[in-house]
Amino acid sequence: MSGGRDDRLADAEAAAELEGPELIHAGYRRLERWRVTLPEAAGRGRIVQEREVLRAGPCVAALAVDVERDLLVLIRQFRLPAALATGKGDLVEVVAGRVEPGEAAEAAVVREIEEEAGITARKIVRLFDFLPTPGIVDESATLFLVSVDAADLPDHSGAAAENELTRPFAVTIDEAIESLSNPAPRNGYLLLALQWLALNRGQLRRLLAA
Structure with a gap:
């Protein structure tokens, strides 16, 4: 103590x-x-x-919500290690990515929302830090709650300079939370974000209030 x-x-x-x-x-x-x-x-x-x-260094992840439409914005992206591990490489994920040298985590999550989801972050709230795979990778991640407008999601996005291809989509927050009861997604970042969402859904509007 x-x-x-x-x-x-x-x-x-x-x-x-x-x-x-x-x-x-x-x-x-x-x-x-x-x-x-x-x-x-x-x-x-x-x-x-x-x-x-x-x-791997510092990374950020975004729990991107449209509170007016009660939607959660996610992406699909091919992950080779997942394909090798499970045979299913087309992963459902939250927007996430590395923090570039000299870049603040807040700036990184805004950039990643634009690159991977093709939309603009309206407000960001830092939630918590975590170590995704501390047994072999030094990656240190920060999860942000991000307010977005999900009305005009593109069919695909991703940073062209990185040969990245993502497919943004939105689901209702109810659907997202219900997936935890019989979890189809296996991405650790996504599962952590959904657990936080399930516990704190009632606080979204307060946290994202202007």
């Missing part, structure tokens, strides 16, 4: 010794190898691990 707060569920700094990185591959993302020495554990001594880390 710290100041009346229970810290058992809080992440904390680790007394680990890090050696590295050794560059394994420098492509779209850097792949590195690190040597980690953990503190002594009773009966086990010091534990030494070798770990590979894919460096």
